Amino acid sequence: METKNIMIVGVGGQGTLLTSRILGGVMLDGGFEVKMSEVHGMAQRGGSVVTFVRYGEEVSEPIVEEGCADVLIAFERLEALRYAHFLKKDGVIIVNDQRMDPMPVVMGAAKYPENIIEDLSKEYKVISVDAMAEAKKLGNTKVFNVVILGVAAKHMDFTIEQWNAVIERIVKPKFVEINKEAFEVGYRL
Amino acid sequence: MSDKKKIMMLGNEAIARGAYEAGVKVSAAYPGTPSTEISENLVQYKDDLYCEWSPNEKVATEVAIGASMAGVRAMCSMKHVGVNVAADPLYTVSYIGVSGGLVMIAADDPGMYSSQNEQDTRMVARAAHVPVLEPSDSQEAKDFVKAAFDISEKYDTPVIVRTTTRLAHSQSLVSLEDRQDIPDKTYERDIAKRVMMPAMAKGRHLVVEDREKRLESDSCEMSVNRVEMRDSKIGVITSGIPYQYVREALPDASVLKLGMVNPLPRKLIEDFSKKVDKLYVIEELEPLIELQVRAWGISCIGKEIFTVQGEYSANMLRKAILNENVDVKSPADVPNRPPILCPGCPHRSVYTVLNKLKLHAAGDIGCYTLGAVAPLSVIDTTVCMGSSISTLHGMEKAKGKDYIKNWVAVIGDSTFMHTGVNSLMNMFYNQGTGTVMILDNSTTGMTGHQDHAATGKTLQGDIVPAINIYDLCKAIGIKNVTEVDAFDIDTLEKVVKESVASDELCVIITKSPCVMLGQKPVTHKCESDPEKCKKCGMCLKPGCPAITRREDGTVAIDDTLCNGCDLCKSMCKFGAIKCTDL
Numbered sequence: 001m002e003t004k005n006i007m008i009v010g011v012g013g014q015g016t017l018l019t020s021r022i023l024g025g026v027m028l029d030g031g032f033e034v035k036m037s038e039v040h041g042m043a044q045r046g047g048s049v050v051t052f053v054r055y056g057e058e059v060s061e062p063i064v065e066e067g068c069a070d071v072l073i074a075f076e077r078l079e080a081l082r083y084a085h086f087l088k089k090d091g092v093i094i095v096n097d098q099r100m101d102p103m104p105v106v107m108g109a110a111k112y113p114e115n116i117i118e119d120l121s122k123e124y125k126v127i128s129v130d131a132m133a134e135a136k137k138l139g140n141t142k143v144f145n146v147v148i149l150g151v152a153a154k155h156m157d158f159t160i161e162q163w164n165a166v167i168e169r170i171v172k173p174k175f176v177e178i179n180k181e182a183f184e185v186g187y188r189l
Numbered sequence: 190m191s192d193k194k195k196i197m198m199l200g201n202e203a204i205a206r207g208a209y210e211a212g213v214k215v216s217a218a219y220p221g222t223p224s225t226e227i228s229e230n231l232v233q234y235k236d237d238l239y240c241e242w243s244p245n246e247k248v249a250t251e252v253a254i255g256a257s258m259a260g261v262r263a264m265c266s267m268k269h270v271g272v273n274v275a276a277d278p279l280y281t282v283s284y285i286g287v288s289g290g291l292v293m294i295a296a297d298d299p300g301m302y303s304s305q306n307e308q309d310t311r312m313v314a315r316a317a318h319v320p321v322l323e324p325s326d327s328q329e330a331k332d333f334v335k336a337a338f339d340i341s342e343k344y345d346t347p348v349i350v351r352t353t354t355r356l357a358h359s360q361s362l363v364s365l366e367d368r369q370d371i372p373d374k375t376y377e378r379d380i381a382k383r384v385m386m387p388a389m390a391k392g393r394h395l396v397v398e399d400r401e402k403r404l405e406s407d408s409c410e411m412s413v414n415r416v417e418m419r420d421s422k423i424g425v426i427t428s429g430i431p432y433q434y435v436r437e438a439l440p441d442a443s444v445l446k447l448g449m450v451n452p453l454p455r456k457l458i459e460d461f462s463k464k465v466d467k468l469y470v471i472e473e474l475e476p477l478i479e480l481q482v483r484a485w486g487i488s489c490i491g492k493e494i495f496t497v498q499g500e501y502s503a504n505m506l507r508k509a510i511l512n513e514n515v516d517v518k519s520p521a522d523v524p525n526r527p528p529i530l531c532p533g534c535p536h537r538s539v540y541t542v543l544n545k546l547k548l549h550a551a552g553d554i555g556c557y558t559l560g561a562v563a564p565l566s567v568i569d570t571t572v573c574m575g576s577s578i579s580t581l582h583g584m585e586k587a588k589g590k591d592y593i594k595n596w597v598a599v600i601g602d603s604t605f606m607h608t609g610v611n612s613l614m615n616m617f618y619n620q621g622t623g624t625v626m627i628l629d630n631s632t633t634g635m636t637g638h639q640d641h642a643a644t645g646k647t648l649q650g651d652i653v654p655a656i657n658i659y660d661l662c663k664a665i666g667i668k669n670v671t672e673v674d675a676f677d678i679d680t681l682e683k684v685v686k687e688s689v690a691s692d693e694l695c696v697i698i699t700k701s702p703c704v705m706l707g708q709k710p711v712t713h714k715c716e717s718d719p720e721k722c723k724k725c726g727m728c729l730k731p732g733c734p735a736i737t738r739r740e741d742g743t744v745a746i747d748d749t750l751c752n753g754c755d756l757c758k759s760m761c762k763f764g765a766i767k768c769t770d771l
Contacts, residue, residue, distance in 0.1 A: 036359060
């Protein structure tokens, strides 16, 4: 099979790393070679962050090249737009319908783009989800990232049991249950 | 027990595993992106080895040197700019050599994800005559650390394992092996080898030269260097993570993959160059391999088509080598999202005061460097670790004490312990009158919260007496040392005003733990009342990411981000911001 390329993008601190590690774990259990690349350090302080996950029979580079991503999982609307050009023509975007103003917008030096989801939908298959609202219903806003992952998982060939097995392995024990619930909420949306 | 299973590991995790398997007994480091996770992962093996956070990279390297002299395998790890701090011991331990194997991990940052420059450690290693291994994935990261220890002992030399951000922070599969049982070497006094004064060092310089020649010739046979012959039309010499981009972009090309990049295997390179029609040298940053290849009279293509800046990619190689029209869309024109201080960060409170007083700050390295950009706009200069205090001192000596009456130096607690304290001693000794602000958030923040000598906890989790920064400043002899709660902005403003006006050296220690440490429980959130909000924008001045304007211009506070520090509340003159208890 051809190597599949997934990107997870968002704002530093939103929990993209946990999501990519769960994703990578599932690919690995599926018998694929997996490579991932993460952002640590300065950008984690509220900057724009991107994580690459690649899987297939043989994977060389750990990054996803522009124009090559199959799936873009965006934790925030503006970040979906920022990285959309990484997608292939028929690429899929899973976007958390949340707006977080970057500092230039807060200060009035730049404008937050309007109609991002509508515009992206003209070119790509866009699945939008209000994951924060779902996470609030669960009583823990931090797990919105795993809600989004649940939504994305519907578009991948792995069973919910496979996902749960990885969540149990990767997430800290006291947060396993809430993360499994969050995943299931996303998966059933 | 033999455990051959494969698991996903970050490059840095694999380096830690490699050190464990190689039988390392002592490791020392100072945190720095992209090297920090090495020590953070190594500590899981603390039953079998000792590891510490040292105050800086020079000290860490010397700790490792001492351990090697005592006869055990020892390691130090640091980011590329840390190698500069460690350069003094590094250059000389190259003469001394080792007893137990000695390995330095140096993590370069092409693309400057989290650094102040883009220097190439391979150049330093070349100048210091230290061999360098460069892995290209996590498996090699582990294997090369082990190989580095073998080479170190076999050739009586320290060895550098050079990584880059992309390798350090990428995950791939690694197969685990058991820890090697390496017996301690017996210590024997040998001043001709270990006391580097001129008479002895002259003798050792000869040894270094001879060692490098042997390494160059032996490296042609080393398994870390390998030739992958495919189509002979294109031949590529490469190493490290660029090897992956070469495999992706030019799957049919023949490749000489170098695992050792200093010294270079001359015969292997000469033989390879003869077997291919067109030879490319593909390396990120400096043309280290290329210049040597050319110096040997071998023609190749390198930096005339590849940049010395940033990271490479497969698309970049396709374009440069194959002239492929890589059909990519241009990115959307969207607002930047630069990193910012977290909601509830005590630095924001300090900078809000400095901004109000229109002061300039000589800055330093840490999260608080982010105070350079709008809207805080306080920091004017940042050079390197510990430089804030000394650059302010230099300004005073250049222009006189009145010139720095609207200046302060700002430095974090970890950076102060790193090298800032030397600069403070200098300011005191040479009668400087600057105002030095130590932003004490009880951690090394930017790199992900590591302990240091003033936090009272070690890397291995031991609770130890913390060095008291206030007492340390007092012990230097400084009379005016004041501790202020970072969020007490009225007191802070008063103390800063008095200090900058004073003709004496003043130290202000602003105290409040990093909000990410969770030491201060979040008891409430702030909420803005749109009825009372006058849209004046005062609460937006500190640049808190939890606060934005609504469509109508009133202010909204995101309760999922707010940490209840109340800074915005204290900025609001109209009582529009109130607290909601959790």
